[in-house]
Amino acid sequence: MTLERNDEDGAKSNEKGKVKNFVHQPVLLNEIVQALPVASDGVFFDLTVGGAGHLEELVKHSAPGASLYGLDRDSLAVAVATERLSTYPQVKRIINAPFSTFSQVIRELEIETISGALLDLGVSSPQIDWAERGFSFQGEAPLDMRMDSRQTLTASELVNELDATELASLFWKYGEEKRSRRIASAIVASRETQVIDTTGALRKVISSTVGPANLTRTLARIFQALRIAVNRELDELESVLPQVIDSLRVGGKVAVISYHSLEDRIVKQTFARYSGACVCPPGMPICACGAHKELQPLTKKPIGASEEEVKSNPRSRSAKLRIAERIALSRRG
Numbered sequence: 001m002t003l004e005r006n007d008e009d010g011a012k013s014n015e016k017g018k019v020k021n022f023v024h025q026p027v028l029l030n031e032i033v034q035a036l037p038v039a040s041d042g043v044f045f046d047l048t049v050g051g052a053g054h055l056e057e058l059v060k061h062s063a064p065g066a067s068l069y070g071l072d073r074d075s076l077a078v079a080v081a082t083e084r085l086s087t088y089p090q091v092k093r094i095i096n097a098p099f100s101t102f103s104q105v106i107r108e109l110e111i112e113t114i115s116g117a118l119l120d121l122g123v124s125s126p127q128i129d130w131a132e133r134g135f136s137f138q139g140e141a142p143l144d145m146r147m148d149s150r151q152t153l154t155a156s157e158l159v160n161e162l163d164a165t166e167l168a169s170l171f172w173k174y175g176e177e178k179r180s181r182r183i184a185s186a187i188v189a190s191r192e193t194q195v196i197d198t199t200g201a202l203r204k205v206i207s208s209t210v211g212p213a214n215l216t217r218t219l220a221r222i223f224q225a226l227r228i229a230v231n232r233e234l235d236e237l238e239s240v241l242p243q244v245i246d247s248l249r250v251g252g253k254v255a256v257i258s259y260h261s262l263e264d265r266i267v268k269q270t271f272a273r274y275s276g277a278c279v280c281p282p283g284m285p286i287c288a289c290g291a292h293k294e295l296q297p298l299t300k301k302p303i304g305a306s307e308e309e310v311k312s313n314p315r316s317r318s319a320k321l322r323i324a325e326r327i328a329l330s331r332r333g
């Protein structure tokens, strides 16, 4: 854990150090460069810019007349990406915002349509590796897990304020944890004597409840569930995809890399909905949902990382890339 001095200069130098040491290896890099038509003029958005690994590679392959934008809700990622991309004239702005505000962001930038968008979901390596952010079940840190430090809700609040039923349902829904009820009851019992406000304290309650067998996997599932809830990750994804698809010009493409089945299901179903798949309840005599084909999924099955990539970057193991192309405008006008 880095030592932080409690004065302004100290905070600034600490932030600078972090910008320098922000290392995230982008996943499926060549596949992303091939997926998005950056070699032609147009507007492109990386909505999860992180350390700008993908965006820098996209810029290097872009036409001189292309305009590229990055966005992230983590202010540190925005600082890193801004510094890394400062010499490229095609990079117009790096914006600090949640991607669910995408329509508003482009409206304010007076952008009507875009030619491509990338979403590389989940967390960056520094978010996990820097223990003080509270995402990791290893180490000792405040139970925080916020990607956006302007947000008030933290993992500590959820762990200490939800009742046993709510906690169990969160662990089941977002972590698919089979012992969710047992763990939730143990948390509620334990916090009666002491608040659980550090990653270490939560780890201790979980390990004393489930024992050593499969402990690491259980911890990973519980921490993942809390992270998804704190950052409302699935709501954010459900909200951004239609906004991105609606903003694509015909011929424009969207590429999404997801890291677990809950995310991939949302991507797959949203692409299907925009591809004319009827979503009427079973048994309807005729289609009444107005199914209309505006999007062509280009990946019937999602693209995964090669064995070689997984060896050099284990984080890529669970990556699934889906790509789709806008083929018609919406009937909604």
Ligand SMILES: C[S@@+](CC[C@H](N)C(=O)[O-])C[C@H]1O[C@@H](n2cnc3c(N)ncnc32)[C@H](O)[C@@H]1O
Residues within 6 Å of the ligand: 024, 025, 026, 027, 047, 048, 049, 050, 051, 052, 053, 054, 055, 071, 072, 073, 074, 077, 097, 098, 099, 100, 120, 121, 122, 123, 124, 125, 147, 236
């Ligand atoms: C896997 S990292 C992206 C890494 C990036 N592609 C690179 O090459 O460095 C995911 C990033 O998305 C950001 N993020 C996740 N959910 C977000 C949301 N709803 N709005 C904006 N940014 C988000 C995280 O803060 C994180 O920086």
